[in-house]
Structures are given as C-alpha cells and as structure tokens.
Amino acid sequence: MATLSASPNPNPKPNFRSPTDQTDHDPESLPHMELHPSSDQEPTPNSNPNFHAVLPTPPEAIAPAAAAAPSLLHISFNQDHGCFAAGIDHGFRIYNCDPFREIFRRDFDRGGGIGVVEMLFRCNILALVGGGIDPQYPPNKVMIWDDHQSRCIGELSFRSEVRSVRLRRDRIVVVLEQKIFVYNFADLKLLHQIETIANPKGLCAVSQGAGSLVLVCPGLQKGQVRVEHYASKRTKFIMAHDSRIVCFALSQDGQLLATASSKGTLVRIFNTVDGSLLQEVRRGADRAEIYSLAFSSNAQWLAVSSDKGTVHVFSLKINGGSPGIDRSQSASDSVTSPHSSLSFIKGVLPKYFSSEWSVAQFRLVEGSQYIVAFGHQKNTVVILGIDGSFYRCQFDPVNGGEMTQLEYHNFLKPEAAF
Template identity: 90%
Template sequence: MATLSAYPTPNPNPNFRSPADQTENDPEPLPHMDPHPPSDPNSNPNFGAPSDAIAPAAPPPSLLHVSFNQDHGCFAAGIEHGFRIYNCDPFREIFRRDFDRGGGIGVVEMLFRCNILALVGGGPDPQYPPNKVMIWDDHQSRCIGELSFRSEVRSVRLRRDRIVVVLEQKIFVYNFADLKLLHQIETIANPKGLCAVSQGAGSLVLICPGLQKGQVRVEHYASKRTKFIMAHDSRIACFALSQDGQMLATASSKGTLVRIFNTVDGSLLQEVRRGADRAEIYSLAFSSNAQWLAVSSDKGTVHVFSLKINGGSPGIDRSQTASEPVAPPHSSLSFIKGVLPKYFSSEWSVAQFRLVEGSQYIVAFGHQKNTVVILGIDGSFYRCQFDPVNGGEMTQLEYHNFMKPEAAF
C-alpha cells in the first residue's frame, strides 16, 4: 500500500475506505475490479513511491484540476507533480501523492471515499498520456485498469457500477467490474467534458450535450429510454443533475438564466435569473434534498436559489429543513410583467456570496445545514452559511488556501 507523504506515520490510507469498509449508507457495494489490462510496474516508476520533501521556499504548485467527490464531502486537486485529496468538514488534507519527475494530473475523479481513483495526465509534463484513463486502487497501490482512446480525455465520471469517459465528441460507458464497454454516445463538440450521472441507489441516469446547440441528452438506462431536451437557444455551458437523477439544471453560454427540468418528461419546472449581463457559468449544484440550487460564475458571485419542488415527489426529502424558505425575490416591477420584458418577472437568488471577479470557482452544498462550499482554481476554499428565511449576503465561516505549502493541516 502507498504511504501518505503528508503524515509522519507510516500507516497507509487512514482516510480512504477499502471495499470491505463500505457502510450500509452507501447506495451500492463497490464491485471487484479485475486488472484489465495488466499494469506494467516498470512503466511508471514514480507512482506509489514516497514523495520527496518540498523545500520550504518552494512556490505553491500550479493547480490543474479541482473537483468534488460524489457526496461533496471531499475534493480532489490535480497538480503539476501529482494529486491531493482533502476533506471538506472539517477541512484538512487527508492524502497526497507526489511524483519525482513530471507527474502532472489533469483529471482526478474520486469514488465517494473509497480507495478507487480515476486519473488522467495533464499539464506541461503529464504523468500519463492525456488519452488514457488510469484506474488506481490505493488499497493495492497499483493501477488495476487502463482505458485508451484516440483523442484526449476531457473528463471522467464514476459510479460504483459504471465508468463514464468523456471525449471531445463521444462518451463511453463501461461496466466497472470488468471494464466492458456498454454504450457509446455521440455529442456536439464538448471541450469542457460536460457530463453528469445520478448517484442515488436507483437506476443510472446520464446527461450530456446532444447533437444540436442548446440540446441536452438524457439517458434513462433502467427504462432504456433517451430523452432530448432543447434547454437553450445558445450552446450549453454548464449543467447539473440532482442526486436521484429526477431534476436537471442547465445554463447556456449567455449565463443569464438557469432552467430546471424534469428529466423523465423533459418539462420545464422553473427558471431563475443569475443576472442581466452575460456571464460564464462555472458550476451548478443541487442540495441533497433538491430544495436549493447554487450557481457560480465569472462575475465573482455565488448565488443560491430556492427551488419549487413538489414535496410528494419520490426521492425528495425535505426533512432537513426546519423552517420555510424565503420566497424568491422578484423585480419590484413584476406587477407589469405582461407589458415589460420577461426580465422584470424573473426569480432572483435568495442568497449571495461575493468573491474575486474573473477567477474560476466551483460550488457545492456542505454537509452542515444551509452551508455552501466554494473551491477556487487559485487554491481557495470557502465555507459559507446562508439564511433560508431572510436570505441576503451569506456569512463566511471559513477560508483556507489549500495550495500553500505552509498551510497547516
């Protein structure tokens, strides 16, 4: 097993769970993976080796990738010479692997909190070819699978039963147990690697761009149905799927409106407004009970919207909310919405948090009640709390720069 360079003790993997450690709260058991193809231990002499100590004067490494795990309890950072895993609450670094020579990691996809990771090389000196997905099992301290493609891998999504690999114009769905190819999907040009999969105990729902501008494709694998939703007139910039796969939030390249759809019938459930001017939406996130939606953009503001969800819908739990949320604000001119443009009858965010404009941030809801976790490509970590009744500016509870070597964990 691999050692943890962030800790003086030699105990391996104290924070990752092996398949045998999965709890009854996990939606599905982690499948056994056969080596496919067999990993050549000589092909990567750096992986698994203890990292060299970083000199105190060394500058912080460049961040190539940052992403939450499936339940937003952890996040992973890919850097120019390895990767790191952090716990969100309490905030601390729990695992790191540094490579001696090169070793850039452009994609790190976690599988909840277990020992399985999907890695793709990146940066100026990638650890792996950018057209390969390496399945790393830290319990065994080796690669147990490898998937090769003819073009660069844009992103990877994991479930306990599936591996989803996103290329520029194709998506491949594999069975996790034996890496057997189950499905291929063609998409419009997708340089961001947009794709999302449901993580609930039920059947798999996958969303990805369709073949037309502004179109979203929804795959319901249990019922073997494909649904196409014309979400926007302009290209899709970002989307998110609720945990149970019943709801889809989308934003276009204009970045002014966010639309929420029913994934089963494609109906529009709600439309909310981020702002009046164009913006690039970086991330969308549903709360675990699908009552709230968070949005981050290049305008330097994270917005939280209240969603109008039928409390009787299956899979939606409102038990976490003690008080009725504030009604979404409307324009003061909404009484003449039939005369003036739709802008004046728009639903606006309940709560906001101000950040540095122009930097890239992703957002998720924290495990503490009414909290939001924000990660910046500059290494910033924020935890904020919003008032579900009165709304307004969020309160900053915590801040860290997780890329600074001198940061104490």
C-alpha cells in the same frame, strides 16, 4: 500508507479482469484497454506499445512534497461533496471539506502532472488522467489508481484526449471531445457509446442515488441535452437553450436537471423523465460564464458560480415536479422569491422584472474560476477556486442576502498540509 476511509464501503477493490465479449462493438471505435494485475506483485512490462512504463508507482518512488506552491490543473468534488480532489503539476491531493483538512497527497518524482482526478466517494479507488506541461500519464488514457497499493491497477486507452471522467459504484464514464463511453466497473466491459456535439469541457453528469443510472450529456445540436435513463432504456432529448450549453448538474437521484447556456443569464430546471421545464431563475442581466451548478442534497436549493465573482443560491419551488424527493422544510421556512412582489404585474413588464432572483449571494474575486457545492451542515456552501482558495459560507434561508463566511484556507500552500 495513507488512504481514504471507505464509509460506506463502495466496493473498494473491484475485481478487475479483462472483458471477454466485446465482439458486438465496432473495433475501430472500441478503445484499447490494458489491465494490470491487482495482486501485490509488480506487473511485468511487455512489448505492447500502450504499456506505460511508470506503472507501478511504489511508495519509495514518491517524491517529498514540493516546497513551493504547486500549479493547480484540476479541482472537483466527490459524489457527496464531502471531499474534493486537486490535480497539480506533480501529483494530486485529496481534502476533506468539513472539517477542512488534507487527507492525503501523492507527489510524483518524474514530471507528474495530473489533469483529472475523479474520486469514488471516500474509497481507495480513483480515476486519473495526465495533464499539464509534463503529464504523469498520456492524456488519452484513464488510469485506475488503487491507493491501498499506491499504484495503477488498470487503464483505458483512447484515440483522442480524455476530457473528463465520472464514477459511480457500478459504472465508469469516460468523456472525449465528441464521444462518451460507459463501462461496467466490475470488469471494465464496455456497455454503451454516445455521440455528442463538440464537448471540449467534457460536460457530463451522472446520478449518484441508490437507484438506476441517469446520465446527462450534450446532444447533437447546439442548446440540446441528452438524458439516458438506463433502467427504462429510454433516451430523452431536451432543447434547453437557444445558445450553446456550458454547464449542467443533476440532482442526486437524477430526477432534476439544471442547465446554463453561454449567455449565462438564466438557469433552467427540468424534469429529466418527461423533459418539462419546472422552473427558471435569473443569475443576472448581463452575459456571464457559468462555471458550476449544484443541487443541495434534498433538491431544495441550487447554487451557481460564474466569472462575475458572485455565488448565488436559489430557492427551488418544484415540489410537485419531481416525486420521491424529500423536501422536509416547509415553504414558510424558506425565503420568498424576490420576484413575488411584482407578481401582480407579471405579463405587463418585461420578463426580466418578473424573473426569480437568488435569495443569497457571496462575493468573490471577479474573473477567477470557482466551483461550488452545498456543505454537509445545514444551509452551508463550499466554494473552491482555481487559485487554491477554499471558502465555507452559510446563508440565511429566511432573510436571504449576503452569506456569512465561516472559514477560508489556501489549500495549495505547504503549511495547509496535514
């Protein structure tokens, strides 16, 4: 049985058990939850209409890989950007970024569309949601998949479709169109419910540092983001943009937040503790749809992808804005922002001319959808396309300019496997 290696071991086999005390929640808004035993015995089907008959999925029920390239329904990086997951029309696949290779795949023989695959670092636990024309699971359920057993060991059911899922070692966060549920991973007990504005993309970000949980989601107003600090039990609302929020990202420790609106021209970086605006960078002059934002591990760089076919890397100059973040590189090691030569006339020319522009760029096919993250090697960026493209590029932190392409793969082609 091919599995993800747990390194470090992020609680690879949580002891799932039924929550016993949820009487304080409104029963009308409480999602139905059904747990299946995590032993090697197959669960016994019962009369509960929420029971999904395809569970379990023993190894012999897994079909061979399809000969033709599959349709891609979902791509996402894991929490440290070292791996990525692809949901396809008959299963899912997990890949390593550097070196690039397919780690494992699961192909289902009955339909099998997977619309969401959320990894938990590199351990054997994943969250799956059905998707596509012929979904493997109902799109209103989150299935907890244990790849050691090659089957689902639990599920969460809702009254509407699941838009996205976020995992931490201690929490499961489920995002619906206008509501977010936060669960304890150890026993799946519901801890918190959040109301949001319409959120069809399932926008949500959670911190992944060893410290306490910081969660960011849309607020109840256009252009507003909500920041939940669970350690201090504080909620912070930030009016980030005048237009609708379409994308945001958190730094690993949850102290920095980058946001983009439907205009797609400016990206703003905020301090999540006090909501202050720390920096503003410009992607371009014309409108664009921002697909993804990503901080580097030390929060020194920010990457942005959009439908304009260009990935931008910006230098972040907010050392004093977020205490505790290690930015080991000195200012002399990084490129000077292109706006600095105009600083002497700042305030005279329109804001467009004094904006901070990206220091490095990589050109892709315009109109196609890409997501981006920073690689584990210094000054590298990994780019994933909805067309199955995988790019690994390197940027020059001193001189900036066009990035250098280090490698390219099409991860959907059969020959890319193993």
